[in-house]
Amino acid sequence: MTTIDRIDQRILHELSRDARQTNVKLAEQVGLSPSACLRRVQELERSGVITGYKAVIDRSRLGIGCVVYLTVGLSKHTKASLEAFERAIAEAPEVVECHTITGAVEYLLRVEVTDIGAYKDFHTNVLGTLPHVSSITSHIVMDSSKSTRS
Amino acid sequence: MTTIDRIDQRILHELSRDARQTNVKLAEQVGLSPSACLRRVQELERSGVITGYKAVIDRSRLGIGCVVYLTVGLSKHTKASLEAFERAIAEAPEVVECHTITGAVEYLLRVEVTDIGAYKDFHTNVLGTLPHVSSITSHIVMDSSKSTRS
DNA sequence: CTTTAGCGCGCAACTCGATTGCAATTCATT
DNA sequence: AATGAATTGCAATCGAGTTGCGCGCTAAAG
Known part of the structure; x- marks a missing residue:
């Protein structure tokens, strides 16, 4: 495992919050000169601790009104059926x-999905068409009081 | 809801994959000049569709070896007990x-958490100390074959 | 049909941040 | 104390970010 010191941790924390702040600002915040800070970031990227950067998108502004966590049980547990299920899921946006x-x-x-009707559509026409799906338990998300994953 | 056209969607898709690519490269990819592209990004930020940017961190490089999804049921469903639970969870890193x-x-x-022992510690010393927790069902994640959330 | 207004875009100029080479400093080991 | 390695700071250069201005296109009004 790569050695991560306190400054690296600070950098990771800051970039978890705002990955597009300038390196000059980031350097200020962690107490390094810009060049030393940049080299730290580059090393965190090179070593694989930072695997990339992504935009945080408010899905509700794009029409997503319904988030669902669901468990799925299969009736057959062979490698082939697991892989077939996962391939189908990979194709479902x-x-x-x-x-x-x-x-x-x-x-x-x-x-x-956009709404509960769209979820029903997904449930019926996507999940409902997959072989070996034996159980589905759906939980609609009413609120997410914590979402700090990065 | 903000009007999002196909170019905006392309921008969002690209920034979901790599939020730190240069605006020049992004503009190329979506077929605009850099300044028009930048204004689109700025508008997506201003309107709240893009709420921020974050680093994607490989937790296993930082020692995280165990991801668990767990359901928690409470014995009391009053507003006060719900809020107390959520406050405690907000304090649990x-x-x-x-x-x-x-x-x-x-x-x-x-x-x-780092490993299953650390999860047991969390289970006992964090969850186990919270009032009104009546049921806990833990599912350890063995693999994440899809993770396209942004 | 013509004209006008609004919107989105491209061009270009300027500013500033990113990047990197080199030298200095710090820390750990012998 | 000396040496070597790692980290850092300085400074120069390059390129990207940013913004003002003008152009073109489209839609609506006369």
Whole structure:
């Protein structure tokens, strides 16, 4: 594992909050000169600690009104059926996350759609067409009081 | 809702992939001159579609070896007990997401820790000390085959 | 049909930040 | 104390960011 000191941690924290602040400002905030700060950032990128940067988009402004976490259980647990399911999920733009999890079911998915009708459509016409799906439990997100993941 | 045309969508898509590419490169990719492209980005920011930018950090490089999604049910559903729970969760650095969801339980949390022992510690010493927590169901993430959320 | 107004765009000039080479400083080891 | 390695700061250069101005296109009004 790469050695991360306190200044690196500060840099990571700052870039988690605002990845497009100028390097000059970032350097000020972590107490380095701009060039030393930039080299730190470059090293964090090169070593793979920082894997990229992304825009944070307010999906509700784009019409996303409904976020759903759902668990999916499969009736067949062969490698082939798992892979077929994951391939289908990879093709579904509504699904923004797919995790293989421990427990009574195989997957936890995060789905983002415009409204509950669109979710029903997804549920019926996407999930409903996949072979080996034996259980689906949906949880609509009413509020996200914490979202600090980066 | 702000009007988003196809070029705006292209911009959003590109900035979801690499938010620190130069504006010159972004402009090339969406087929505008750099200044027109920049104004589009500025407008997407001003209007709140883009709420910010963040670094994507590979947590496993920082020692995070264990991601857990867990559902939490409360025994009391008063406003006061809900708020107390959320305040406690806001103070727990291991919890990176907290969603209020429909269904038999109240919350879905995402927790990131170094290893399963650290999760047990969190489970016992953080969750275990909170009043009104009546059920906890943990799912360890074994793999995330899709993660396109932005 | 013509004219006008509004919107989005491109061009170009200026400013400032990004980047990198070199030298200095600091820290750790012998 | 000396040496080597790692980190940092300085400064110069280049390129990108930013913005004002004018142009072109489209739609609406006369």
